[in-house]
Amino acid sequence: MRLTVIGGGGFRVPLVYGALLRDHAAGRVTHVTLHDVDPARLTAVARVLADQAAGMPDAPEVRTTTDLDDALRGADFVFSAIRVGGLAGRAADERVALAEGVLGQETVGAGGIAYGLRTVPVAVDIAERVARIAPDAWVINFTNPAGLVTEAMAAQLGSRVIGICDSPVGLGRRVARTLGTDPDRARFDYVGLNHLGWLRGLYAGVADGEDGAERNLLPALFEDEALLTSFEEGKLFGAEWLRTIRSVPNEYLHYYYFNRETVASYRQAEQTRGAFLHDQQARFYDRMAHSATPAWQAWDSTRAEREATYMAENRETAGAGERAADDLESGGYEKVALALMRAIARGEETTLILNVPNRGTLGVLDATAVIEVPCRVDANGPRPLPVTQLAGHEAGLVTAVKAVERCVLEAAESGSARAAVQAFALHPLVDSVNVARRLLDGYRGVHPGLDYLRMR
Numbered sequence: 001m002r003l004t005v006i007g008g009g010g011f012r013v014p015l016v017y018g019a020l021l022r023d024h025a026a027g028r029v030t031h032v033t034l035h036d037v038d039p040a041r042l043t044a045v046a047r048v049l050a051d052q053a054a055g056m057p058d059a060p061e062v063r064t065t066t067d068l069d070d071a072l073r074g075a076d077f078v079f080s081a082i083r084v085g086g087l088a089g090r091a092a093d094e095r096v097a098l099a100e101g102v103l104g105q106e107t108v109g110a111g112g113i114a115y116g117l118r119t120v121p122v123a124v125d126i127a128e129r130v131a132r133i134a135p136d137a138w139v140i141n142f143t144n145p146a147g148l149v150t151e152a153m154a155a156q157l158g159s160r161v162i163g164i165c166d167s168p169v170g171l172g173r174r175v176a177r178t179l180g181t182d183p184d185r186a187r188f189d190y191v192g193l194n195h196l197g198w199l200r201g202l203y204a205g206v207a208d209g210e211d212g213a214e215r216n217l218l219p220a221l222f223e224d225e226a227l228l229t230s231f232e233e234g235k236l237f238g239a240e241w242l243r244t245i246r247s248v249p250n251e252y253l254h255y256y257y258f259n260r261e262t263v264a265s266y267r268q269a270e271q272t273r274g275a276f277l278h279d280q281q282a283r284f285y286d287r288m289a290h291s292a293t294p295a296w297q298a299w300d301s302t303r304a305e306r307e308a309t310y311m312a313e314n315r316e317t318a319g320a321g322e323r324a325a326d327d328l329e330s331g332g333y334e335k336v337a338l339a340l341m342r343a344i345a346r347g348e349e350t351t352l353i354l355n356v357p358n359r360g361t362l363g364v365l366d367a368t369a370v371i372e373v374p375c376r377v378d379a380n381g382p383r384p385l386p387v388t389q390l391a392g393h394e395a396g397l398v399t400a401v402k403a404v405e406r407c408v409l410e411a412a413e414s415g416s417a418r419a420a421v422q423a424f425a426l427h428p429l430v431d432s433v434n435v436a437r438r439l440l441d442g443y444r445g446v447h448p449g450l451d452y453l454r455m456r
């Protein structure tokens, strides 16, 4: 099996390679091609992978290239994990938004729109090339904003592109463990868009393929104050709010439900998340330019720091304290991606929460809208499982944000600046059309990647 990673010089590639190294079964990935536009980053990451593979005779072979078509030729699976504009772009997304008093997170609000506007054209180009050069390949999209980017690529690739995120898995694992049940044997009634979903039920007692009566354990959680405040989402949102909405929201909903507080704390922070990561990652790649730097140690200590500081401002606002030891593991994405590949390539059927076209799952969205939903996956790919329909307030946010995503897709396809303004203006976290206009002007001023937008 041949895997190509686009964005192969990216910091999280060793996580993926680590998962591949732990897979020894027949039909496993034997060849990994890393593609990146930056050869220095490729060299740095390849050095970390070489450290990981040391002493492992069946380690997948790794090659690097800066030629995308070359990278795609012969691929069975393609992971797309790019960052258009780099972390400097992410920091600029945050800065421009915060200057207008709105949120600039890379996937939520104005920042997510700006990032989407410059990423979608590049993702569509990748999708077109895959369709031409590796038409039988399955594309697994890690690129944020993951739901929107997956939907953009699906226009070319149909059901052969699948988006993944680790936040629903992490949420499910935390809630299951809090309730004393095995996450691998539980069924999660989770649905929404990427970074905009809710867990409305957690059913234990039925593992994959087993029969038996299901029991929803979630109501018991809402009755127990101590349990409710013992895990990440409970600490972020507070017991009382979870009890009120009777669901456990994805952690990214903290930006919606506590928008005023998160914006304030991001404005006060010494550095935004993007600026912090920009500096942190620059230090890592600089160090890796010296052959004396121990690659694995340098990478792993950088990873640990990144994990420890994840959503720090949100946790501070909520008084949530440090992250739990289990949550610092990192290890969501690569596990989901590997399980997905195994199900498709080797028929090891499984259930995973994925970003796929709605196909009638949620009544409030059309069939092609990409949603995040538990799917049964087999050799034919993922199929969304039935879920409880959204409550009114959930449907409101989901349909509003999907409408915003559609404006971004339209802007990217037609080059319409008007559609881009509409995307900003319709977002629930942008409070004025005037702000939306200034946001687009601000973003155009800092991102050459938005030059394609024209007022017409």
Ligand code: G6P
Binding pocket: 144, 165, 166, 167, 273, 277, 306, 310, 311
């Ligand atoms: C979570 C999110 C991802 C995000 C990652 C890293 O796993 O689901 O979408 O890429 O965190 O966030 P960071 O702020 O460290 O880049």
Ligand code: MN
Binding pocket: 146, 164, 165, 166, 167, 195
């Ligand atoms: Mn994510």
